Amino acid sequence: MATYKTYDTIGMREDLQDAIYDISPTTTPFMSTVGRTKAKATYHEWQTDSLADVNLANAQIEGADATSAVLTPTTRVGNYTQISDKVVQVSTTDDVVDKAGRSTETAYQLSKASAEIKRDMESILLSDQAQDQGNNTTPRKLGGLASWITTNTVDTAGGALTEDMLKEAVLKAYNAGG
Numbered sequence: 001m002a003t004y005k006t007y008d009t010i011g012m013r014e015d016l017q018d019a020i021y022d023i024s025p026t027t028t029p030f031m032s033t034v035g036r037t038k039a040k041a042t043y044h045e046w047q048t049d050s051l052a053d054v055n056l057a058n059a060q061i062e063g064a065d066a067t068s069a070v071l072t073p074t075t076r077v078g079n080y081t082q083i084s085d086k087v088v089q090v091s092t093t094d095d096v097v098d099k100a101g102r103s104t105e106t107a108y109q110l111s112k113a114s115a116e117i118k119r120d121m122e123s124i125l126l127s128d129q130a131q132d133q134g135n136n137t138t139p140r141k142l143g144g145l146a147s148w149i150t151t152n153t154v155d156t157a158g159g160a161l162t163e164d165m166l167k168e169a170v171l172k173a174y175n176a177g178g
Contacts, residue, residue, distance in 0.1 A: 020101035020108070026115050028122035030145070042140060043133070045078035050177045080131050082142040084120055086113035152176050 006012065037044075052069075088109040095104045102108035124144055131143030152172035154165045 016100045018100050022112075022115075024115070024119075026119055028118055030126055031118070031122050034125075039081050042081050043078050044081060045076055047074040047076050049074045079142050080133055080140045082124070082140055084117050084124075086117050088113050152178065 037046075049072075052072075088106065090105045090109060095106050099105065124142065126146065127144035128146035129141055129144040130147050132138065132141040134140030152169065152175075154161075154169040154172075156165065
C-alpha cells in the first residue's frame with residue numbers, strides 16, 4: 001500500500017509569513033542631531049558670530065585708561081529650501097485585496113516613500129551640493145554641509161587620513177568655534 005504524501009497533494013496553502021522585513025539602512029544621524037527651525041520663505045537666513053581670536057598678550061598696566069575694543073558685526077548667511085517628493089499611486093482594488101504583511105498597499109507604500117525621502121534628505125544634507133535658487137525650469141537646491149566647509153580643512157592629497165591630520169582638523173575646528 002502506497003502512502004499518500006505532500007508531493008501528491010493538490011491545493012496546499014502557501015506558508016507565507018504575515019510580515020515584511022525592511023533590510024534597508026534608514027538611520028539618519030545627521031538630521032536627528034542638528035537643530036530644526038521653520039522656514040517661512042524659500043531662502044532662509046540666520047546670523048552667526050564668533051569671539052575674537054585669543055590674545056596671549058592681553059596684559060594691562062594697573063591704573064591705565066581703558067581703550068575700546070574693535071567690535072565686529074554678525075554675519076548674515078542663508079540657504080535655499082528644497083522640495084523633494086515620492087509619488088505613490090495605488091489602485092483601490094489593490095488596497096482592498098488581502099495581502100501578507102500589510103493592511104493596505106497605500107499605507108505600506110507611503111511609509112516606504114517617507115523613509116526613502118528621509119534617507120534622500122540625509123544624503124543631500126551631507127553632500128557637497130551647491131545651493132541654487134532655481135527658476136521656472138530648474139529646481140531650487142539647498143547647499144549641503146560639505147559646501148559650507150570652506151576653512152579648517154586638511155589636505156588628504158597624499159591618500160590616507162592620518163592621526164596627525166585628524167588632530168589638526170579637530171584643532172582647527174575648535175579654534176574656529178566648531
